Each structure stands twice: as structure tokens, then as C-alpha cells.
Amino acid sequence: EAQVTQNPRYLITVTGKKLTVTCSQNMNHEYMSWYRQDPGLGLRQIYYSMNVEVTDKGDVPEGYKVSRKEKRNFPLILESPSPNQTSLYFCASRLEYRGYETDTQYFGPGTRLTVL
Amino acid sequence: GQNIDQPTEMTATEGAIVQINCTYQTSGFNGLFWYQQHAGEAPTFLSYNVLDGLEEKGRFSSFLSRSKGYSYLLLKELQMKDSASYLCAVRDSYGQNFVFGPGTRLSVLP
Numbered sequence: 554e555a556q557v558t559q560n561p562r563y564l565i566t567v568t569g570k571k572l573t574v575t576c577s578q579n580m581n582h583e584y585m586s587w588y589r590q591d592p593g594l595g596l597r598q599i600y601y602s603m604n605v606e607v608t609d610k611g612d613v614p615e616g617y618k619v620s621r622k623e624k625r626n627f628p629l630i631l632e633s634p635s636p637n638q639t640s641l642y643f644c645a646s647r648l649e650y651r652g653y654e655t656d657t658q659y660f661g662p663g664t665r666l667t668v669l
Numbered sequence: 670g671q672n673i674d675q676p677t678e679m680t681a682t683e684g685a686i687v688q689i690n691c692t693y694q695t696s697g698f699n700g701l702f703w704y705q706q707h708a709g710e711a712p713t714f715l716s717y718n719v720l721d722g723l724e725e726k727g728r729f730s731s732f733l734s735r736s737k738g739y740s741y742l743l744l745k746e747l748q749m750k751d752s753a754s755y756l757c758a759v760r761d762s763y764g765q766n767f768v769f770g771p772g773t774r775l776s777v778l779p
Binding site: 588 | 671677758765
């Protein structure tokens with residue numbers, strides 16, 4: 554089954570404790586991205602990757618890191634989480650970044666992160 | 670700059686028709702997407718417009734006017750399961766990034 558998976562689905566942590574949220578897709582997609590979703594603000598892009606070893610900042614990259622060492626995986630790293638990073642996080646992938654026609658994104662199930 | 674506006678909430682009755690509007694001002698444009706998102710779940714793709722006009726897919730239709738920076742999603746024969754948030758998103762000129770609106774929460778009442 555074609556899918557995007559994220560782990561963990563739920564996480565409660567404390568300020569300053571490094572964490573990683575994993576994202577994996579099995580569709581051989583080139584393009585992957587991370588979003589956070591907050592009430593009233595919609596989905597905002599954190600980082601994206603157009604292919605292995607190619608990453609770039611989105612609209613809200615501060616406090617986050619990413620890496621793309623393999624095509625299927627795109628982990629999101631919070632080196633020193635703070636309470637303002639409490640949010641719902643979605644990973645997404647699509648076939649290729651140049652965006653042919655109806656090349657839409659496929660979203661993972663989401664990770665709800667709470668930073669105390 | 671990038672700005673996408675949608676109404677925050679809408680309410681409609683089962684069996685009725687509802688139109689959800691989206692206006693956008695973005696630095697580039699390479700397509701407008703509508704997604705449906707049920708509470709606590711991931712967004713799922715509904716429709717796509719890149720040229721002006723109406724695209725119909727069953728009970729859902731989406732319209733685009735690029736000159737006006739305007740789109741709408743039309744939902745017909747509303748069902749209770751259509752209660753969800755509807756997200757409007759614009760893809761930039763290079764096809765790399767999506768900018769999302771805040772979403773419209775639709776409640777369908779019996």
C-alpha cells in the first residue's frame with residue numbers, strides 16, 4: 554500500500570530535550586516536506602527536500618533541522634524544543650518537485666507534539 | 670508576499686449546496702489545490718485547477734479565476750460525512766512549494 558508514515562504519532566516532552574520525528578514514504582517520491590499546523594494559521598511549511606542531500610527552508614524553519622540521506626526518509630529534528638513548537642506536524646511527499654499537472658502531495662497521519 | 674484567505678467557518682444543511690471561497694495573493698502561481706481534512710487526520714486531495722474555469726468531480730466542483738486571484742469549492746448534495754475542514758493551497762511558479770490558507774471548517778447539520 555502506497556503511504557507516508559510518521560513516528561511517533563503522539564509525543565509529550567520537556568523543553569530542551571532533543572527529539573526526532575521520523576517520516577518515510579514507499580512511493581519512490583523525490584519531493585518531501587514538513588509542515589506544522591496550528592489553529593487559525595493553517596499548514597505552514599518548515600523544510601522541504603527536492604531529492605537526496607538537497608534540502609531547503611520553508612516559511613518557518615527556525616528551531617528545526619532536517620536531513621535527507623535516503624530517498625524514502627526525511628526526519629525532522631528539534632535540537633532544543635520549546636513550548637512554541639507545540640503543534641501538529643505533517644510530513645508529505647510527491648512524485649517530483651517540478652510539479653507536473655495534478656502532482657499533488659500525499660500526507661502522513663500527523664504527529665501531535667506537546668513541549669512542556 | 671503570500672496571502673491566502675478563506676472563511677473560518679461555515680454551516681450548511683444535509684442535502685444542500687455550499688460554496689467555499691478562497692482568495693489568494695502569491696508571488697507565483699502554478700496551480701490551486703483543494704484538500705479535505707477531517708479533525709485529527711491528514712489532509713486528502715480533492716481537486717486541482719491550473720486554468721480558468723470549472724473542474725467537476727462528482728459532488729465536488731472547483732472554479733478558478735487567475736485574473737481575480739479567486740477560487741471556490743462547490744459541494745453538492747451535502748452529507749454528514751462532509752463535515753470537515755477544507756484547505757485551499759497554491760503551488761508556486763517553480764512547482765516546489767505549496768502555500769496553504771487557514772482552512773474553512775464546514776459543519777453539516779441534519
